[in-house]
Amino acid sequence: MTLILLSIVSVGNAQKYRTAAGIRLDGKQFGITVQQKLHEKGTLEGIAAVGSREFSGTLLYEWHFPILGRGLNYYLGAGGHVGNLKDSGVFTGADAIAGIEYKVNFLPFVLSADVKPAVHINHEDWVNLTTGISIRYIIVKEKKKKKGIWPFGKQEDEDEDEGGIFRRKKDKQQEEEDGGIFRRKKNKQQEEEQPGILDIFKKRDNY
Known part of the structure; x- marks a missing residue:
């Protein structure tokens, strides 16, 4: 019973x-x-x-x-x-x-x-x-409350309540933009280091 x-x-x-x-x-x-x-x-x-x-x-x-x-x-x-x-x-x-x-x-x-x-x-x-x-x-x-294993589930719920999803997307976007700046600088530096066609002809004329 x-x-x-x-x-x-x-x-x-x-x-x-x-x-x-x-x-x-x-x-x-x-x-x-x-x-x-x-x-x-x-x-x-x-x-x-x-x-x-x-x-x-x-x-x-x-x-x-x-x-x-x-x-x-x-x-x-x-x-x-x-x-x-x-x-x-x-x-x-x-x-x-x-x-x-x-x-x-x-x-x-x-x-x-x-x-x-x-x-x-x-x-x-x-x-x-x-x-x-x-x-x-x-x-x-009454709406059911989401349960998670501490600390990961609880932290995830808090992040969602505090706009964590949008914050993570924003952080990810910011990282991509920041990485893009360094990537563009690196690519520009490589282009400057690589000899162009005119440089090759100039070197041949010198010889």
Whole structure:
């Protein structure tokens, strides 16, 4: 079982994502969820939820931590929400979230399950605790980073990032031009050293 889990995680680790969107269900509400990766461990998630008596929008910042790899990870986050309750009107509040996320092998989908406690202001329920599941479709994949054997592969990547290819072409061109100058000087010197036709006739007349 451990070997199977490790193989799943190792394959999932090769496929990362930057933007994913889908649905979230928590038993009482239906939600649309969008995740946008900001940096290596940080993700911004927006949730628009609709229930029988209310609708709300939630924005969360989440920290992701790998479990044996990046294909399977857990995340913690916090944020806030604003919504409208049928009887009370507008309400606001603060949220926290804790969940686990899995990238499906060979498919552009991410599955997650979470617990999301919330504290409301101007709501009939001051404290609420929901559990939900989400299915997201990967809209934008993260570009794979080129790996090389140090120091040659790493130096090559740095050269390419810093315009190394063009620099090498320019250096090569400069070397060819520099070599051409010396070559032209050398050829001119050889021409001067080699006797011309007039010189040959002059030498014959002297004899």
